[in-house]
Amino acid sequence: MNMQKKQLMPKWFYQMASPKWCYKITGKLLPLFSCTGLALLLLGTVWALLYAPEDYQQGNSFRIIYIHVPSAILAQSIYVTMALAGAVGIIWKMKIADMVAYACAPVGASMAFLALITGAIWGKPTWGSWWVWDARLTSMLILLFLYFGVMALYAAMGKPSRAARATAILSLVGLVNIPIIKYSVEWWNTLHQPATFSLTEKPAMPVQMWLPLLVMVLGFYCFFATAMMLRLRNEILSREKRTNWVKELVTKV
Amino acid sequence: MQFDTWVEFVDMGGHGLYVWLSFAIAAGIIIINVMLPWINQKKLIGSLQRKFQREGDLK
Amino acid sequence: MMRVFWAELSRDLLLAFRHKGDFLNPLIFFLMVAVLFPLGVSPAADFLAQIAPGVLWVSALLATLLSLDNLFKSDFDDGTLEQLLLSPESTYMIALAKACAHWITTGLPLALMAPLLAVMLFLPAQAIVTLVISLLIGTATLSLVGAIASALTVGLKKGGVLISLLVIPLYIPVLIFGASAVQSAVDGLPVTAYLAILGAMFALSLVLAPFAIAASLRVSVSS
Numbered sequence: 001m002n003m004q005k006k007q008l009m010p011k012w013f014y015q016m017a018s019p020k021w022c023y024k025i026t027g028k029l030l031p032l033f034s035c036t037g038l039a040l041l042l043l044g045t046v047w048a049l050l051y052a053p054e055d056y057q058q059g060n061s062f063r064i065i066y067i068h069v070p071s072a073i074l075a076q077s078i079y080v081t082m083a084l085a086g087a088v089g090i091i092w093k094m095k096i097a098d099m100v101a102y103a104c105a106p107v108g109a110s111m112a113f114l115a116l117i118t119g120a121i122w123g124k125p126t127w128g129s130w131w132v133w134d135a136r137l138t139s140m141l142i143l144l145f146l147y148f149g150v151m152a153l154y155a156a157m158g159k160p161s162r163a164a165r166a167t168a169i170l171s172l173v174g175l176v177n178i179p180i181i182k183y184s185v186e187w188w189n190t191l192h193q194p195a196t197f198s199l200t201e202k203p204a205m206p207v208q209m210w211l212p213l214l215v216m217v218l219g220f221y222c223f224f225a226t227a228m229m230l231r232l233r234n235e236i237l238s239r240e241k242r243t244n245w246v247k248e249l250v251t252k253v
Numbered sequence: 254m255q256f257d258t259w260v261e262f263v264d265m266g267g268h269g270l271y272v273w274l275s276f277a278i279a280a281g282i283i284i285i286n287v288m289l290p291w292i293n294q295k296k297l298i299g300s301l302q303r304k305f306q307r308e309g310d311l312k
Numbered sequence: 313m314m315r316v317f318w319a320e321l322s323r324d325l326l327l328a329f330r331h332k333g334d335f336l337n338p339l340i341f342f343l344m345v346a347v348l349f350p351l352g353v354s355p356a357a358d359f360l361a362q363i364a365p366g367v368l369w370v371s372a373l374l375a376t377l378l379s380l381d382n383l384f385k386s387d388f389d390d391g392t393l394e395q396l397l398l399s400p401e402s403t404y405m406i407a408l409a410k411a412c413a414h415w416i417t418t419g420l421p422l423a424l425m426a427p428l429l430a431v432m433l434f435l436p437a438q439a440i441v442t443l444v445i446s447l448l449i450g451t452a453t454l455s456l457v458g459a460i461a462s463a464l465t466v467g468l469k470k471g472g473v474l475i476s477l478l479v480i481p482l483y484i485p486v487l488i489f490g491a492s493a494v495q496s497a498v499d500g501l502p503v504t505a506y507l508a509i510l511g512a513m514f515a516l517s518l519v520l521a522p523f524a525i526a527a528s529l530r531v532s533v534s535s
Contacts, residue, residue, distance in 0.1 A: 063265070165527075
């Protein structure tokens with residue numbers, strides 16, 4: 001009966017639901033992403049520090065952009081990934097999706113933290129103080145609070161399946177809120193301190209500047225994939241420890 | 254190359270502290286994020302191995 | 313559908329009326345927090361008038377936050393919540409009625425008491441009407457969004473601080489537009505844009521929040 005039911009999603013989507021298959025496939029993907037990520041990050045760093053031209057206004061402190069922007073982009077897309085994985089977990093009752101959402105949260109929070117701290121460090125030479133209530137920094141701070149909320153809820157809930165559903169609901173509510181928060185913080189910012197120049201908004205960035213930025217962004221994405229898969233595999237192993245395949249896998253090594 | 258000498262490169266036009274601090278923190282956070290789960294995996298597999306060994310001995 | 317809503321609403325209001333503390337405590341808290349500012353910062357009239365919009369809104373927000381802990385607690389403890397969710401009635405309507413009852417017992421009295429505190433903080437008289445209207449709309453959104461967090465944490469032993477952690481980031485847009493509305497009323501600027509945005513946020517949460525509340529209640533009860 002079930003076999004005749006029309007499948008909504010491609011085959012790999014259903015295969016993904018099997019922890020064993022997922023463990024195997026992430027094991028194959030892991031070296032690929034970690035090596036590409038490492039290579040891109042090294043290339044990007046050297047390029048950013050040595051070859052990218054300095055900014056005519058900010059001088060060399062501009063090079064912080066190569067950390068600040070990728071981590072800010074990543075912090076936001078990890079939140080979206082986490083919320084969508086949570087939604088998949090609720091809709092298809094897929095354990096792997098729950099684990100992906102769980103693996104995302106700490107990585108995303110650390111990226112939001114990195115974006116904030118580099119923003120603060122950048123602020124010192126640019127604005128003359130470590131913290132300015134800039135619209136981007138403020139919304140990043142609120143995003144970090146959203147991550148804290150999700151992680152605190154995970155920690156407070158006992159059973160993994162319950163915790164997964166609860167945090168999925170919370171992160172979906174947060175996902176709806178993110179655009180509203182961004183918009184309102186920008187409104188509030190223009191109200192209170194008109195026309196301070198923003199860190200990253202440049203009229204037009206020359207190719208020599210944004211190409212290394214692109215490399216760094218890709219490198220950060222690969223890093224995220226690596227860190228997330230490592231966490232995911234640990235989570236699979238510890239939740240599936242009573243199954244035969246884990247026993248075979250562990251005793252074989 | 255944007256810099257002619259090593260001193261200039263480290264100094265970054267007076268902004269060396271900020272630039273190098275940012276890159277160091279980024280490297281630290283990335284390494285922690287990869288190393289922690291990696292260490293945990295080693296621990297987890299070790300403890301599972303011991304567990305299965307014990308269960309094997311009982312049989 | 314509406315029958316469930318009215319039945320649940322009148323039951324909750326009756327319960328709140330019997331336990332007067334539940335709806336007096338946030339009001340007293342609101343008063344006390346607002347009093348802390350002149351004591352802690354400065355009692356000078358012109359200074360207080362300047363910070364009054366923000367202080368009043370932050371205090372109202374904290375008072376709402378404080379009352380969220382009890383939203384579902386008693387119903388959860390005595391098993392009523394489980395019965396409600398097992399019944400064939402629409403959980404959307406039940407969730408909406410619960411949030412609505414919460415607003416009537418906290419947001420509405422807070423908004424009505426706000427003019428008194430506005431006078432104590434020397435808020436210019438022309439801003440008082442805007443203060444009351446923005447609080448009426450804003451606290452309704454706060455009740456709806458707060459009910460989600462309350463529903464998520466109802467099964468936990470130590471839910472109190474956790475609720476604040478979950479909810480404060482979600483409350484920030486309401487705070488920004490609420491306080492800005494009062495501020496521009498103080499400055500003699502038009503306020504309709506701010507009130508319209510507060511209204512839009514209320515409409516959005518009115519449509520979406522009950523789904524999230526109902527889903528969260530199911531998770532909490534399922535243990």
